[in-house]
Amino acid sequence: MRRRTVLQFPGFEPLDAAAHHRRYGRAAEQSARVWDLGLTVGPLLPAGGQDAGTLAVAAFDVACRSANCATDSRIHIFDHDALVRHFNGRSLTARLLGGFRSGGRVVLQGGMTAYFRHAWRFGLFFVFPFLFTALALMLALLFAALPLLAGFSPWTLLASLPAALILFALLFPRLSARLHVLHLLADWQLAVAVAALDDATVRLWIEERVAAARQALQQESDEVVISAHSMGASLAAHVLGTLIEREPALLDGRRVVFVGLGGALLQCALLKSATRLRAHVGRIAAAPGVTWFEVQCLTDAIHFYRAPLVALCGHPGLAQPRLVFIRLRQMLEATRYRRIRLNFLRVHRQYVLAADRPAPFDFTLMTAGPLPAADFARFSQSRLPQLGC
Structure with missing residues (x-):
């Protein structure tokens, strides 16, 4: 590959484009050492900036140089930090009520049952923040009831109950921060909104990114890579599926690779309300110029390991993404592996971080290296990428 266009859809993290750019730069430094490549990550080009024309989303360039080859990649960052802030930037009460309301919708729409049927560990991931919060509330109520249990008058509840609620409001955000409980409740609010498309902020975000993706696809390049991590997979499917729906010939003659990284697309698509999302999945799977593969890891609990994604979206007759x-x-x-292996969110982020040694998959190498991205669907531990150009 000499020129590449990348549309990067990150996961549900409180990181804006600048933070994703910095993280990519750190990973590129590590990958350059592992693969003995010259990788230069350029400065961030802000959305609407004039450095390289008017960009609809922030982007940056990566130059890859080795002895016999040169590859230039432009990476467009389709971060959804605005959506993270939309759901996280509320009062504690609103976040708890919104999270539990969304959890209830997941249950009523058959999501929880489907999670446990197709990926039981993801089902546990779903129930965890709700069980943790319910336990914390029960402990707060127990604290409020202590005077009654000690034989005092029921009138003591007038003091103990407000005290318990104040204590809960002060301690719960701090105690739950390490486990990201409130962040996970917001994640489920977004999941339900992405499935039903009933939130105006989410609909506007998708519509604006459809226009941004169309602009990015106008660039001349040898290949287009659409990388989607975690929740980003559902957003990427909405964006690409909408483009194909509106302009069926848009990808004609282009080499397009759609890559799910720890993809949680079924988090939204298995909900009954996600009719448009499932239709978009079918359009992507049926597009003749699109190569689709999913990178998965057994250690990662926050995705649908080995699940037939396209078939579960109602398209059993279409080709399923290759599983890597x-x-x-x-x-x-x-030492690094032992340090992170019990941190399920950190393990889930590893797809977009650098490895310590040559491996079948490397995010930086796939998005900025000399090899076609589709090649990473065929590599294995016994067949590592070979960079002799």
């Missing part, structure tokens, strides 16, 4: 399996133990140094 990675093993973190083989990618990371032993």
